[in-house]
Amino acid sequence: MVHLSSFLLKKYHSGYVVIRLAMAGHKQANRPFYRIVAAYNKRSRDGKYIEQLGTFDPLPNIYNEKLVSFNFDRIKYWIGCGAHPTKPVAKLLGLSGFFPLHPMTVTEAERRRAQAKLAETTAGTEDSQEEENRAGV
Amino acid sequence: MHTICRQGAVTHQPGHVPVISGRSVQAAPLLAPRSAVLVEAVRGRKSRTDPVAKSKVGRIKVPPPVDPVEMLVLKERYSEYELIMRALRLEFKEEVLRKKYEEETGSQAEERARQEEEEHRALINWNDQENLRMLKARILRVQKEEEEAERKKMEAAIQREQQLEESIRLREKEILQLQEEAKNFITLENLDQRIEDALDNPKNYNFAVDKEGKVVKRTVLQ
Numbered sequence: 001m002v003h004l005s006s007f008l009l010k011k012y013h014s015g016y017v018v019i020r021l022a023m024a025g026h027k028q029a030n031r032p033f034y035r036i037v038a039a040y041n042k043r044s045r046d047g048k049y050i051e052q053l054g055t056f057d058p059l060p061n062i063y064n065e066k067l068v069s070f071n072f073d074r075i076k077y078w079i080g081c082g083a084h085p086t087k088p089v090a091k092l093l094g095l096s097g098f099f100p101l102h103p104m105t106v107t108e109a110e111r112r113r114a115q116a117k118l119a120e121t122t123a124g125t126e127d128s129q130e131e132e133n134r135a136g137v
Numbered sequence: 138m139h140t141i142c143r144q145g146a147v148t149h150q151p152g153h154v155p156v157i158s159g160r161s162v163q164a165a166p167l168l169a170p171r172s173a174v175l176v177e178a179v180r181g182r183k184s185r186t187d188p189v190a191k192s193k194v195g196r197i198k199v200p201p202p203v204d205p206v207e208m209l210v211l212k213e214r215y216s217e218y219e220l221i222m223r224a225l226r227l228e229f230k231e232e233v234l235r236k237k238y239e240e241e242t243g244s245q246a247e248e249r250a251r252q253e254e255e256e257h258r259a260l261i262n263w264n265d266q267e268n269l270r271m272l273k274a275r276i277l278r279v280q281k282e283e284e285e286a287e288r289k290k291m292e293a294a295i296q297r298e299q300q301l302e303e304s305i306r307l308r309e310k311e312i313l314q315l316q317e318e319a320k321n322f323i324t325l326e327n328l329d330q331r332i333e334d335a336l337d338n339p340k341n342y343n344f345a346v347d348k349e350g351k352v353v354k355r356t357v358l359q
Contacts, residue, residue, distance in 0.1 A: 079226055080233030100221045103214035107207065 015041045017083040019075065021056060022046050032058055036070065036089060038078045053078070056092060068092055 018041050021034040025046060036054035043049070054070040061067065070093070079085075085093065093099040240246070323331050345353045 076229045077233055080229035080231075082230075099225070100218055103211055103218050106214065107211055 013040055017041070017050065017078060017081065019053060019078060019083050019085040019089050020045075021086070021088055022049060024055075034058065036092075038074075038083055051078075068096065070096060070098065072098060 017038055019036065019038050022037045022039070022045050024033045024035045034056040035049075035052050036056060037049040038051045038053055039047070039049035051074060052071075053074050054068065056069075057067045059066070075093075075098070087102075087104075090099060091102045091105055094102040094105060341354075341356060343356045345356070347353070
């Protein structure tokens, strides 16, 4: 008995559309490259998608830039049709200016800044302590 | 394009450095007690029945520590963010609907529909013309073929008749010839007569030929 529904119900999908990063496998180890893609929720990460909306190259190039591209027109369409972007996509869009800045971006930046300052102050205190020790001795 | 405003700068309370952990906090950090044991085995290489590794025997997994001030600030930021996102989503939805409406019942829609209909009608006409032409050609061709077939049949019939006649004639000729020859046959009545005739008139079939081609019929006879 042939499974008829797969012939008839090609378009059937209960599930929702997401805008997410899919690894565009060029089958090279240690060289990732992502496509920003509108796909159904339950599809596999690299599987069949509805439409490609951009790219993201996570490794920085010779000018120390990470290149991202967006198709804003289609992104608007899909968000209007009720697609949900994932966290990394939302962050990238926030950085691009299309969305508001994601709160985690700001928080991460603040944390890193505080960490750097802490490291600086400890280095400073260590240096001053060494100087004192040397002066004392 | 919408103008998106950036988040305002956050003011730290003076004299307070937020505790920072190396790991980033996951989506909704819990202010639960530190000693709560979380999920033991979510995913991974090992199945249910595999024993715990020696290095992890006494391990109690603990979520990263949460800074309440930072949490508050984060909550504020998230609420603003969600507000803006909701507004954006509604805007985009409206835009999509408007575009669809324009597409269907816009100013260009009628003209386009009319043009398409005209095109369609023209094409259908052309198709019909082609069909008629092909039909006529086909009819002619079929007629010709029929005529050819008829002619061939007639010719074949004529040929057959002719052959029949030929054969009849041949047979008649043979019969006549035989009849002619029958007159010279030797029958029982003629037998004696013919024997006597043969004995009386000896026939000599011998002859000689010269090198120059002269035929000599006179031979030695009894």
